[in-house]
Amino acid sequence: MTTLVGDTRRSAPAAPSTPALALRWALTQGLLRTAMSARARAGNADGRMLHDPAMQAEPWEHYHRLRESRPFATGPFGRITAHHDITTAVLRSDDFGVADRDRVLPAAVRAGIRLLGPRPYAGVDAPPSMLVVDPPDHARYRRLVTRAFTAKAVAALRTRTEEITTGLLDDMERELRGGPVDLVANYAALVPVTVIAEMLGVPQEMRTTLLTWGDGAAATLDMGLPWQRYALAERSLAAFDAWLREHLRSLRANPGEDLLSKLVGVADDDGTGLTEQELVATSMLILAAGFETTVNLISNGANRLFEHPDQRAVLADDPSLWPNAVDEVLRHDSPVQRTGRMARRDTVVEGVPVAEGEIVVTVLGAANRDPAVFTDPDRFDVARPNAKEHVAFSSGIHYCLGAALARMEGEVALRSLFTRFPDLAPAGTPTRRPTTILRGFASLPVR
Numbered sequence: 001m002t003t004l005v006g007d008t009r010r011s012a013p014a015a016p017s018t019p020a021l022a023l024r025w026a027l028t029q030g031l032l033r034t035a036m037s038a039r040a041r042a043g044n045a046d047g048r049m050l051h052d053p054a055m056q057a058e059p060w061e062h063y064h065r066l067r068e069s070r071p072f073a074t075g076p077f078g079r080i081t082a083h084h085d086i087t088t089a090v091l092r093s094d095d096f097g098v099a100d101r102d103r104v105l106p107a108a109v110r111a112g113i114r115l116l117g118p119r120p121y122a123g124v125d126a127p128p129s130m131l132v133v134d135p136p137d138h139a140r141y142r143r144l145v146t147r148a149f150t151a152k153a154v155a156a157l158r159t160r161t162e163e164i165t166t167g168l169l170d171d172m173e174r175e176l177r178g179g180p181v182d183l184v185a186n187y188a189a190l191v192p193v194t195v196i197a198e199m200l201g202v203p204q205e206m207r208t209t210l211l212t213w214g215d216g217a218a219a220t221l222d223m224g225l226p227w228q229r230y231a232l233a234e235r236s237l238a239a240f241d242a243w244l245r246e247h248l249r250s251l252r253a254n255p256g257e258d259l260l261s262k263l264v265g266v267a268d269d270d271g272t273g274l275t276e277q278e279l280v281a282t283s284m285l286i287l288a289a290g291f292e293t294t295v296n297l298i299s300n301g302a303n304r305l306f307e308h309p310d311q312r313a314v315l316a317d318d319p320s321l322w323p324n325a326v327d328e329v330l331r332h333d334s335p336v337q338r339t340g341r342m343a344r345r346d347t348v349v350e351g352v353p354v355a356e357g358e359i360v361v362t363v364l365g366a367a368n369r370d371p372a373v374f375t376d377p378d379r380f381d382v383a384r385p386n387a388k389e390h391v392a393f394s395s396g397i398h399y400c401l402g403a404a405l406a407r408m409e410g411e412v413a414l415r416s417l418f419t420r421f422p423d424l425a426p427a428g429t430p431t432r433r434p435t436t437i438l439r440g441f442a443s444l445p446v447r
Helices: 018-041 047-049 052-055 060-066 082-093 107-116 137-148 152-175 184-187 192-199 204-221 227-253 259-265 276-307 309-317 318-333 401-421
Strands: 073-075 078-083 097-098 338-344 348-349 352-354 357-364 439-443
Touching: 018 047, 018 107, 018 227, 018 309, 018 352, 047 052, 047 060, 047 073, 082 338, 082 348, 082 357, 137 259, 137 276, 137 318, 152 184, 152 192, 152 401, 184 192, 184 276, 184 401, 184 439, 192 204, 192 276, 192 401, 204 227, 204 276, 227 259, 227 276, 259 276, 276 318, 276 401, 276 439, 309 318, 318 401
Parallel strands: 078 357
Antiparallel strands: 073 078, 097 338, 338 357, 348 352
């Protein structure tokens, strides 16, 4: 019998007060923002990129320059790598764990943060989120989630995903008769949020709210957030947390066949399930990751195919290439651009000592254009033989649990879109999302 530890009936945490939130921002993101700006002014190219929207929109030349240093270049807060083999080695090494961003702050500041205490609400960027914990906790969370999130369940979703895309494309066809339509708001965002909402037993009327919360919370993965974006992100997390606790209570009382109902009841071999906080954090991560990165995959893929009509023609002639085309999108314009790791002990990477506690940033978007692995890496080629060798889903124990789902959704969404609308074209200037870790479009007008 499953044992759910903790008080499952406690009230949801209140939205953060402005003074407390402002103090936490000042000690964390505000200080990091000031430090990054100083390093950028001192000539650190990566520090500049993290604050320069133009460089963020087209970071490829910067990535090539980073690759001139091996194994590491110097980032604003330590070591950074743009090499595919070094990235893979670091992500797979037991000598490295998830990065604690606060470690780059002075000891006195870290002490002040500890006095503030943890957030009263869950987040995707703080423990017990599976994204930011190491074994043994990570192994336990992943084992429990995997029991509910099976490959068979993902395969069974393909038909339903095709039905969802057909309905959305029907709606879009009607709207296109009246003029340009935003592909992100009307399609790229709605496909994955509808699929994951159904998987998790979330009412359909909540999908727009989930997108709003997810878009706000996505910024928490970045460093050096300005105050307004930080406050929006934290309030999004608090609202997301409050709704999830109530939703999970409903599922305990009336469980269904959805993934969250299974997660509430899933147990380890000793009968121990997830605590209340672990369950909320895990559910939040599955929900957010279930649509946040896939929105970017679909919008990035559509944009790349707009830019390369020759590759659209290749896919029209040989539709069997669509699965490979999705991997080429993931490689060429990765939805997640970078992730950090921290040395758990003194170690050595290709002859270079790395001390315990040092942070290494692996630039996934740069590793995916490494000429040592990918011939002519800046060329977008839907028939590329080794497109699947990308690290867009990370590597090692933190390899994306939803990779198969994202690939399936990306393939169905893009294939259906360009089959239905072979002459679809941009209808204005697209707008990039203002995030650095996650790369995608806020809007993509089409006609």
